[in-house]
Amino acid sequence: MKRDKYDKTISELIVASADYTCEICGIRDGTHQCMHDISRTYVITRYDSRNLICGCAACHFATMKDPYLHAESFKKIKGVEENQLNIERARSGDRLKPFEKDEIRAHWQSELKRINKLRLEGVSGKIELEIPAILL
Ligand SMILES: [Zn+2]
Numbered sequence: 605m606k607r608d609k610y611d612k613t614i615s616e617l618i619v620a621s622a623d624y625t626c627e628i629c630g631i632r633d634g635t636h637q638c639m640h641d642i643s644r645t646y647v648i649t650r651y652d653s654r655n656l657i658c659g660c661a662a663c664h665f666a667t668m669k670d671p672y673l674h675a676e677s678f679k680k681i682k683g684v685e686e687n688q689l690n691i692e693r694a695r696s697g698d699r700l701k702p703f704e705k706d707e708i709r710a711h712w713q714s715e716l717k718r719i720n721k722l723r724l725e726g727v728s729g730k731i732e733l734e735i736p737a738i739l740l
Pocket residue numbers: 626627628629630631659660661662663664
């Protein structure tokens with residue numbers, strides 16, 4: 605599945621908010637990627653930070669090859685309840701209209717600016733993101 609501009613924006617934000625650190629193994633090896641709990645096939649969770657973590661390439665590959673490891677990793681990082689909510693959001697079949705995707709992307713771009721500012725001020729480690737109203 606091709607990555608669109610919305611994927612690129614949220615991906616950049618997820619790795620920045622995690623301070624370029626793998627949320628599974630804790631390594632900072634420069635291979636950080638944005639990983640989805642529920643597959644990108646489901647649009648309603650595709651650009652939602654509650655469905656995403658930052659992982660190194662090795663952990664991303666390992667979790668793609670092992671569904672159990674995938675599920676357990678996300679539950680450990682996001683919590684069992686959030687994992688269940690992600691499943692329910694995906695199963696709802698809710699779609700996003702183009703203007704809604706644009707609105708979500710604008711929100712994430714503003715969150716990235718906030719994070720970059722905090723980094724310049726010396727803040728390190730994970731920074732929690734504010735969920736866009738349209739996804740609540
Ligand atoms: Zn890792």
